[in-house]
Amino acid sequence: MMQKKKDLRFLLSAALAQRQCIHLWSECKINEANIAFMPNFLMILYCPFQSLLGLRPFHEHKDCGTESDPTCLRVKDGHLFAEAYNCDFDKSPKPEWSERAKKQLYQPEYVLTHFVHYATVTKGLMTTKEEAKKMGKSWYMTFHESHSADRITDEINQAVMLHSKTTVPEYTVDWKRRCAVDFKPGHGENCRVGFPWPRNDDKSTVKATSDGFGYNCFQNEKLNEVWLPKLRNAMEIRQSKLDGLR
Numbered sequence: 001m002m003q004k005k006k007d008l009r010f011l012l013s014a015a016l017a018q019r020q021c022i023h024l025w026s027e028c029k030i031n032e033a034n035i036a037f038m039p040n041f042l043m044i045l046y047c048p049f050q051s052l053l054g055l056r057p058f059h060e061h062k063d064c065g066t067e068s069d070p071t072c073l074r075v076k077d078g079h080l081f082a083e084a085y086n087c088d089f090d091k092s093p094k095p096e097w098s099e100r101a102k103k104q105l106y107q108p109e110y111v112l113t114h115f116v117h118y119a120t121v122t123k124g125l126m127t128t129k130e131e132a133k134k135m136g137k138s139w140y141m142t143f144h145e146s147h148s149a150d151r152i153t154d155e156i157n158q159a160v161m162l163h164s165k166t167t168v169p170e171y172t173v174d175w176k177r178r179c180a181v182d183f184k185p186g187h188g189e190n191c192r193v194g195f196p197w198p199r200n201d202d203k204s205t206v207k208a209t210s211d212g213f214g215y216n217c218f219q220n221e222k223l224n225e226v227w228l229p230k231l232r233n234a235m236e237i238r239q240s241k242l243d244g245l246r
Contacts, residue, residue: 034110035119035150038103038161054079055193058169071176073193074169081164082228087194087217092155099152103161119145160220167192181207181214191216 057070065071075084088094102117113121125143132139153159171192177183179191194217195209208214 034122034124035104035106035145036153038153038155038159054084058172061170063170063173071174072169073172073175080228080231082162082223082231085162085164086219086223087196088220089217091200091218092160092220094155102152119150162220162223179213179216181212183214 054076055073056076058072058074059065059067059070061072063072090098100117104114104117104119106114106119110123111119111121112123112126113119122145124145127135127137127139129139174189175191175193178185178189179193179195183191185191191214193213195213195215196217196219197215198204198206200218200221202215202218
């Protein structure tokens, strides 16, 4: 039963994402774009919940302390990935370096081969000199996708990617020490638990929670205020319908 609920949460999340992608792609087609990509951070902070709401202590790993003194954290059952990972290192729009791990939406008839983050073979690349001449276009020995064909999404007004890749509990080892506002991390000792800036204001003179943990990430407020309530409501409606079938 628990696995079925997890699958249902995933499917409903995917359904909402699909609706947003369809809307985005409609805009791309209007502007004659063949590839749309979203910048992406390689790592997202483990959990954004203030005062550790949504987290529980974890000790079931050799590096995570003991039952009486656990040193790791994990997300409590029942919380959605979209909730647990809604915390980015930088505000939107993301910096240019994040484009190296971009995720793409593309026209399958235009992108002939795709690998991980990149459209490796496209119709534009495969266009011959003779074909370009017939279309009245220039042709060069080297090829780069034009900005009109391959464009970045507007993270403020179109779409933003939340990279909700699981961070295993042992990556949060010794979090109380590493996440302290005055801690100076050595190699591999960065804080892996997210403490979001209140109102996403990193210019505030208050740099830490009342427990002394330094603020270190930013939340997507529209996700919290609009999309998560919609998702929760859709889950409740779907679950009610399933319960009625029993």
